[in-house]
Amino acid sequence: MDWRRNVPILLGVAIPISTAQTVGQNRGPAVISIAIIEDNRLVREGIAALLSQLPDLKVVAGGHSDDTVLLKGVNPHVILLDLGLQNGDSLRVAQQVKADYPASKIIVMDLLPVHEDIMEFVNAGVAGFIMKDATLEDLVNTIRSVSEGAHILPPQMTGSLFSQIAKDAMAKGRPEVLDSVRMTPREREVINLIAEGLGNKEIATRINVATHTVKSHVRNIMEKLTLHTRLQIAAYANQRETA
């Protein structure tokens, strides 16, 4: 699984990217067929009109949430699913669509799902999320990336996902999660002194090193925390794939 942001802002810190597969290595179809499940007809037809202007995208079906039968015989590569469907049960629709059309990639469209929603949709097999205030470019990039096998999470949701995973980890008390990072004795000492409220200079004095050395320890601690999170999400993604 490959979670990545759908915006170019990326410093390689918070977003785990699987090395097993990249977009460039796994080209999607030459023309991506798309179905749109959206109760609002104007929105549905508007999205279809915008996407149909692009030569590599073709909207092959569109309808409201009670019309998922419209996908029969179409087997779209990508299904755009409105999270705020009028019947309020878009998770059930996502699960049903994924069960009926396992080869199709589902992209959920919404403003900002809450933590639990994100995880439920991820568990239902949703491949990507796009915010309703995203640009057309964001939407097109998400469709193309998802059709190539990537999984897309908007930056606004990454914090939520991290929090949810952390919460799950705490609830389950998985020891492999808690043991998977190693701080050096000095780094642990620095963290302990930070916990006491000491500043860099005070810590430097206490452990008899230069202030810039303390700063270096803090930077290393940050890197390890980030690495820990990356590994955890990679492990989580791996569990999902092998489940």
Added chain:
Amino acid sequence: MSNIKDTPPPKTIWAYAYQILPPQGAKRLHAIKTLLDQAHTEAQGGARKWTGRLVVEEQITHILIVSDSPEQNHEVNRRLEAKLQELNAGFSITVPVAVVDEGVVPQPS
């Protein structure tokens, strides 16, 4: 017996970080700094550990949180996240890491 009495079990503390993009200037972070200082003082008053430290780098700004609890949904977390949203700063949060001495198995509280 006396050893058990004399050696209190080491207290696990937890570290995690907010990662803020794009990096924020010192002026914009003044309100955050104030909030972190207040939260630290409040925690001390309640005999708890909760410290937040700004770490400003060229390409990213971090807030390192060290706490005696792995929970990330404290009132102070919500206040902090609200402040970051006020700044229109995108952020993510890392999972909490137990910081213990070697050989001690951390237990979630």
